[in-house]
Amino acid sequence: MIPELGHLALIFALILATAQAAMPLAGSLTGHRPWMTMARPLAYGQFVFVAIAFVALVEAFLTSDFSVLYVAQNSNSLLPGIYKVSAVWGGHEGSLLLWALMMAGWGAAVAAFSRNLPLPVVARVISVMGMVAIGFLLFMLLTSNPFERLFPVPPEGRDLNPLLQDFGLAIHPPMLYMGYVGFSVAFAFAIAALIGGKLDAAWARWSRPWTTVAWVFLTIGIALGSWWAYYELGWGGWWFWDPVENASLMPWLVGTALIHSLAVTEKRAAFKSWTVLLAISAFSLSLLGTFLVRSGVLTSVHAFATDPERGLFILIFLCIVIGGSLALYAWRAPEVSEGGRFDLLSRESALLLNNLLFVAFTVLVLFGTLAPLIYEAFNLGKISVGFPWFNKMFLALAPFLALLLGIGPATRWKSDQPWRLTKLLWLAFALSIGVLVLTSMSAVSGDDLWVPIGIALAAWLLFSHLTIVRDRLKHKQQGWRQAMVADFSGNGRSFYGMVVAHLGVAMFIVGVTMVSNHQIEKDLRMSPGDSHEMAGYRFEFLGAQKVNGPNYRADQGHFLVYRGERQIAELFPEKRSYLGGGMPMTEAAIDAGFFRDVYVSLGEAVGGGDWALRLYYKPYVRWIWLGAALMALGGAIAVSDRRYRTARARSTAPAGAVGAKA
Amino acid sequence: MPPALNLYPLLKMDPLIKMSCMIKSLLLGALLLLGSGSVSAYTLEEFQFDSPEQQTEFRELIAKLRCLVCQNESLAGSQAELAQDLRNEVYRMMRAGQSQDEILDFLVERYGDFVLYDPPLKPSTYLLWFGPFVLIGIAGFVVVRTILSKKRAADEPISASEQERLQALLDNSPDSPSSSSRST
Numbered sequence: 064m065i066p067e068l069g070h071l072a073l074i075f076a077l078i079l080a081t082a083q084a085a086m087p088l089a090g091s092l093t094g095h096r097p098w099m100t101m102a103r104p105l106a107y108g109q110f111v112f113v114a115i116a117f118v119a120l121v122e123a124f125l126t127s128d129f130s131v132l133y134v135a136q137n138s139n140s141l142l143p144g145i146y147k148v149s150a151v152w153g154g155h156e157g158s159l160l161l162w163a164l165m166m167a168g169w170g171a172a173v174a175a176f177s178r179n180l181p182l183p184v185v186a187r188v189i190s191v192m193g194m195v196a197i198g199f200l201l202f203m204l205l206t207s208n209p210f211e212r213l214f215p216v217p218p219e220g221r222d223l224n225p226l227l228q229d230f231g232l233a234i235h236p237p238m239l240y241m242g243y244v245g246f247s248v249a250f251a252f253a254i255a256a257l258i259g260g261k262l263d264a265a266w267a268r269w270s271r272p273w274t275t276v277a278w279v280f281l282t283i284g285i286a287l288g289s290w291w292a293y294y295e296l297g298w299g300g301w302w303f304w305d306p307v308e309n310a311s312l313m314p315w316l317v318g319t320a321l322i323h324s325l326a327v328t329e330k331r332a333a334f335k336s337w338t339v340l341l342a343i344s345a346f347s348l349s350l351l352g353t354f355l356v357r358s359g360v361l362t363s364v365h366a367f368a369t370d371p372e373r374g375l376f377i378l379i380f381l382c383i384v385i386g387g388s389l390a391l392y393a394w395r396a397p398e399v400s401e402g403g404r405f406d407l408l409s410r411e412s413a414l415l416l417n418n419l420l421f422v423a424f425t426v427l428v429l430f431g432t433l434a435p436l437i438y439e440a441f442n443l444g445k446i447s448v449g450f451p452w453f454n455k456m457f458l459a460l461a462p463f464l465a466l467l468l469g470i471g472p473a474t475r476w477k478s479d480q481p482w483r484l485t486k487l488l489w490l491a492f493a494l495s496i497g498v499l500v501l502t503s504m505s506a507v508s509g510d511d512l513w514v515p516i517g518i519a520l521a522a523w524l525l526f527s528h529l530t531i532v533r534d535r536l537k538h539k540q541q542g543w544r545q546a547m548v549a550d551f552s553g554n555g556r557s558f559y560g561m562v563v564a565h566l567g568v569a570m571f572i573v574g575v576t577m578v579s580n581h582q583i584e585k586d587l588r589m590s591p592g593d594s595h596e597m598a599g600y601r602f603e604f605l606g607a608q609k610v611n612g613p614n615y616r617a618d619q620g621h622f623l624v625y626r627g628e629r630q631i632a633e634l635f636p637e638k639r640s641y642l643g644g645g646m647p648m649t650e651a652a653i654d655a656g657f658f659r660d661v662y663v664s665l666g667e668a669v670g671g672g673d674w675a676l677r678l679y680y681k682p683y684v685r686w687i688w689l690g691a692a693l694m695a696l697g698g699a700i701a702v703s704d705r706r707y708r709t710a711r712a713r714s715t716a717p718a719g720a721v722g723a724k725a
Numbered sequence: 726m727p728p729a730l731n732l733y734p735l736l737k738m739d740p741l742i743k744m745s746c747m748i749k750s751l752l753l754g755a756l757l758l759l760g761s762g763s764v765s766a767y768t769l770e771e772f773q774f775d776s777p778e779q780q781t782e783f784r785e786l787i788a789k790l791r792c793l794v795c796q797n798e799s800l801a802g803s804q805a806e807l808a809q810d811l812r813n814e815v816y817r818m819m820r821a822g823q824s825q826d827e828i829l830d831f832l833v834e835r836y837g838d839f840v841l842y843d844p845p846l847k848p849s850t851y852l853l854w855f856g857p858f859v860l861i862g863i864a865g866f867v868v869v870r871t872i873l874s875k876k877r878a879a880d881e882p883i884s885a886s887e888q889e890r891l892q893a894l895l896d897n898s899p900d901s902p903s904s905s906s907r908s909t
Binding site (some may be wrong): 405411412426430431447448 | 797841894
């Protein structure tokens with residue numbers, strides 16, 4: 064009964080979404096106010112009904128209702144409670160429902176937090192979000208209904224994919240979808256602005272916090288996925304340039320370009336049509352990624368036929384969204400004025416270069432992901448595009464981005480003088496050169512040139528941003544600490560958010576550089592009692608024993624790790640066989656540290672109590688995710704900037720007293 | 726086969742392909758919209774070497790080669806049966822005293838460039854290696870032209886309606902003009 068209610072709720076949500084797409088827009092075009100005011104209630108209504116459907120599915124999982132096909136395929140009565148909930152998005156249908164829920168949630172959020180926006184703008188934005196929601200709800204109802212029943216009812220479910228029975232992966236998809244779907248808000252603002260023909264600084268200011276929030280979620284989502292891959296896959300990699308990863312990286316890259324370009328549009332009313340194009344691209348790439356992954360074309364052009372219904376639907380949807388929005392763009396964008404003048408040396412130029420580089424990265428990822436398909440489609444032979452190609456291509460561009468990143472934030476809007484920049488940054492530059500020289504002479508570098516370059520670029524980002532902060536506070540009367548606090552609680556949040564995010568980039572560079580060049584990996588066969596020395600750590604293998612988990616059996620190895628004579632860690636890597644079937648899984652054991660991880664992953668039992676296993680020493684690997692976390696934190700700080708808060712405070716407290724006090 | 730496999734169209738590969746090679750694709754499928762599968766560790770223990778250098782060389786060599794039946798995996802990482810055979814083949818050739826280049830040449834002749842994880846630079850791959858840079862170059866040209874034209878462009882006067890809106894925004898805003906112009 065409840066699953067049918069869920070199904071019904073989805074249908075109602077679709078009806079509401081259709082009304083949401085049509086009425087407010089029609090109202091805004093004809094100036095019919097009552098229709099425009101329908102936007103908010105319809106957005107809330109759609110959210111409520113999708114939420115009902117979602118709760119119905121969660122309920123089916125919690126009660127292990129295996130009469131629902133999707134539950135039977137993705138759950139099991141032995142599954143621990145928290146994973147019964149995360150199993151809701153453990154498969155195709157449920158992840159779509161989660162997607163729709165977030166889509167509706169973002170729509171409701173826009174409705175709730177946009178009180179200070181002109182009604183026609185709100186109406187159009189919510190309309191566009193309704194149109195996108197129609198696509199996803201239809202997709203679900205026509206091809207991927209999560210509430211489909213199964214007869215006869217099986218006594219037991221097939222269990223959630225063991226890989227997904229992990230905390231990191233339980234929260235990774237929601238974060239990622241929040242980011243993907245969040246870009247639909249930026250998209251909706253852009254389309255609404257194109258429809259209204261009013262692209263201005265105000266538009267950029269409205270859509271900027273939404274875009275940044277989406278970007279923050281996407282950053283966290285991608286970092287979580289990378290972290291999960293690192294500890295769960297058992298071979299210590301953190302990025303594989305796999306098509307599915309690339310599919311999430313492309314919207315991130317364009318989204319990063321977008322949040323920078325929005326800054327220019329907000330501050331200087333320049334790059335307007337470019338910013339709109341980026342907003343369209345960021346969301347389109349989110350959809351494209353979904354299409355590529357869902358349809359199966361990436362495996363081979365021929366694999367598309369394996370599930371033509373779903374693939375075809377997404378393809379058509381993709382064509383409507385991308386084609387429609389680009390057509391609108393081509394029609395409207397030429398009317399948009401392109402802002403004021405700026406000099407060769409100016410913040411505008413720096414940000415334009417930033418955009419060029421990020422778009423270049425996106426082109427690389429898109430090209431590399433599609434190249435095998437292109438070659439196959441045109442009979443140019445089979446080529447292999449993987450890890451080595453992507454690494455080379457990215458390394459060719461990344462240093463330029465890092466160099467620019469140290470200069471860009473120091474430049475002034477509109478026009479800057481070379482001598483002023485030189486005077487400001489020479490010390491930071493000299494110090495980074497010093498770091499470059501020192502690291503290339505020290506043992507840190509090994510024989511690879513990339514290590515000193517990477518470290519020096521990170522140092523350059525650190526020093527230049529310290530300089531920029533100092534320069535900002537120089538003219539304040541108080542001491543620097545009070546000045547910074549005052550600045551932070553005043554108008555400075557977006558500035559400090561930027562600094563934090565950019566320092567995250569520096570940290571990320573250090574992590575990538577160190578772990579790529581200095582990690583140590585050993586494949587070994589060990590007998591109980593054996594020990595092995597690696598990177599100054601001694602690993603002692605005490606043997607393996609059988610243990611039982613709630614829904615798996617495992618072999619659990621027992622290791623002591625010594626540094627000198629001191630025992631620093633006790634590790635229990637596991638090899639699990641889930642009762643639901645499938646292949647055995649490795650559960651690596653990691654002793655995490657700020658400067659290094661030591662990592663043991665259990666391979667095969669090779670007889671006589673001996674085990675084949677893999678040991679890793681991973682210097683600075685945490686810095687990769689900490690760097691990403693700093694980037695996300697920076698974004699969050701920037702969004703809390705006073706100029707967005709006052710807008711919101713004004714909307715909730717009409718007197719404006721709250722905003723003035725803050 | 727893992728039970729949930731048929732849920733994921735992406736993973737519907739040629740059934741001849743051994744499950745094991747799909748492991749990573751399966752795992753990574755989970756990253757975006759959830760896939761399925763599992764992993765088992767692989768070890769080089771089965772190969773005996775005369776010296777650590779030889780072992781390093783072997784590792785380097787198999788990292789350069791591609792698992793022919795996998796989606797995105799080097800020979801070093803793959804669990805596929807075919808990959809294991811190929812590893813054994815490489816090992817045999819190394820033990821027979823053949824150099825890295827000889828082994829690579831032999832394999833390229835037998836399997837084509839596809840066997841190289843890192844595609845070689847040659848006419849048929851110019852598109853792959855230079856294509857993106859051509860696109861980026863065009864984009865760069867447009868950017869430079871934009872910057873140069875902006876330098877010449879005059880500040881455009883704001884229209885009357887924009888002036889009106891600006892005034893409305895300023896009246897509403899508690900920020901003083903001087904403080905808002907400084908924020909980034």
